[in-house]
Amino acid sequence: MKSALIALTLVVAFGVALAAAQDAGQIKTSKGSAQIERSGQKLPATVGQVVHQGDVLVTGADGSVGITFRDNSLVSIGPDSVLAIDRFVFDSTTHQGAFESSLKQGTLAVVSGKLAKQSPESMKVRTPAAILGVRGTEFLVRTGPKD
Amino acid sequence: MALLALTGCATRNDFYVLLPGKGPSPGALTVTSGNETHTLDQPYAAARVSRPGSVSGEKTSEAEVRQTFGPALAAQPARPVSFYLYFLQDTDEFAPESKQVVSQLFAEIARRPAPEIVVIGHTDRVGSVPYNDALSLRRAERVRDELVKLGIPRARISVAGRGEREPEVPTADEVAEPRNRRVEINVR
Numbered sequence: 001m002k003s004a005l006i007a008l009t010l011v012v013a014f015g016v017a018l019a020a021a022q023d024a025g026q027i028k029t030s031k032g033s034a035q036i037e038r039s040g041q042k043l044p045a046t047v048g049q050v051v052h053q054g055d056v057l058v059t060g061a062d063g064s065v066g067i068t069f070r071d072n073s074l075v076s077i078g079p080d081s082v083l084a085i086d087r088f089v090f091d092s093t094t095h096q097g098a099f100e101s102s103l104k105q106g107t108l109a110v111v112s113g114k115l116a117k118q119s120p121e122s123m124k125v126r127t128p129a130a131i132l133g134v135r136g137t138e139f140l141v142r143t144g145p146k147d
Numbered sequence: 148m149a150l151l152a153l154t155g156c157a158t159r160n161d162f163y164v165l166l167p168g169k170g171p172s173p174g175a176l177t178v179t180s181g182n183e184t185h186t187l188d189q190p191y192a193a194a195r196v197s198r199p200g201s202v203s204g205e206k207t208s209e210a211e212v213r214q215t216f217g218p219a220l221a222a223q224p225a226r227p228v229s230f231y232l233y234f235l236q237d238t239d240e241f242a243p244e245s246k247q248v249v250s251q252l253f254a255e256i257a258r259r260p261a262p263e264i265v266v267i268g269h270t271d272r273v274g275s276v277p278y279n280d281a282l283s284l285r286r287a288e289r290v291r292d293e294l295v296k297l298g299i300p301r302a303r304i305s306v307a308g309r310g311e312r313e314p315e316v317p318t319a320d321e322v323a324e325p326r327n328r329r330v331e332i333n334v335r
Contacts, residue, residue: 028224028260028335048261064222068263068335072227078219092267092307093280109219111226112174129159129196130180137174138166139187140216146158146197 023050024088025069029076033060053088057081059106073099073113073123081106086126090115102126108141110134161196162215163187164207169226178202227335228255234286234328248332249297255334256299263335264304266291271327272311272320284308290330 027049034045037056043049045057045065057065059081066076071090077083082104089097095118103125116123116134123134127143163178167190175188181200187193193207213220230252232245256262268283268290287306295301314327 026261026263029222031218031222064218066222066224068224068227072333072335074224074226076219076222076224078216078222081219092265092305093309094312107216107219109216109223111168111223127161127196129161129199130163130178130202132163133177133179135175135177136170136172137176138168139176140162140164140166140212140219142160142162142215144160146160 023070024053024055024085025051025067025073025075027051027065028068029064029066031064032062032079034058034063034065051085053085055085057083057085069099069113071095071097071099071113071115073115074109074111075101076109077103078107078109081108083108094118096122098122098124100124100126103141103143104128105144106142109139110141111138112136158198159196163194163196164212164216165190165192166212167191224335225259227333230255230332230334232290232330232332233325234330252332252334253297259334262303264294264299265307265333265335266294266304267307267309267331267333269309269313269315269327269329269331270311271314271322271324272318273323274311274321276310280308280310282308283310286328286330290332294332 027045027047030045030047035058036043036045037058051067057077059065059077059079061079064078068074084102086102087098087100091097095114097115099115099122112123112134117136120135125132125141127141165173165176165187167173173190175186178185178194180196180202183200183202185194185202185204191207193205195203195205230248232248234240266287268287270279270283287308291304291306294304316324316326318324
């Protein structure tokens, strides 16, 4: 009985979205206005939604989103932000691959994962004004024109 | 005005910060704009880019960071957590003490939004790299099957075989080491 209850609780907790190996990551937190732009379509950026290479995450004035990637990189954006996931490749045996993203505007918080730990050059973050190199670290980015 | 438009983002409000992190060292972040590169390698070291090609270093603080990055930091997903099961040598049989780990695992899964489970097999260095890759994957699949029997949806679990690449205890090649024959269950 107890184990059946645990099983049922888990099924509810897992919800409907199912992960597949080729997914880049999954949304774990979402607040306010937050969308995924994918192939010209806009999808709500809800908890459990998968994120693909090529997706662009967009938040409104009250929005924020947090994503856990397959290499355990943790990436979150604050309000009025635009983040493009340009490239994500991860080999779970060798930990080789690439994670490239672009913060077009707004704020970004990153805890780097297995890719950056395996080889520092595999993780790159771009902004309109700079390119960042990541050596196994936690960091923050704000980018935008001066008011 | 036309010149401003031509040069694009002429004046910027860009700010880059290295956080202390949870590890023994904060690591490092390089900020490159045009021909200038600035390396941040101390906690709360920061860089500003006020126009493309110009990077200046400074020091910030936890309070300033909270003010500027509060919502982005609040949106960070929970850190992944790993549990470990150990194996008898050259087999995919559990060591007996591994069974208690399962209840801790279930508690962790239950308190996460949209939980995912990654089962990662590891071996010691007895045997070749390809042999250990296969063995580690087999161990991971074995644990995955057990977790499915316990009620975790199969589609929520992915498996990986790390072989002998990530020992808990580093050893010379061909050394039997029980602490390296393990399966890691990473919950995220």
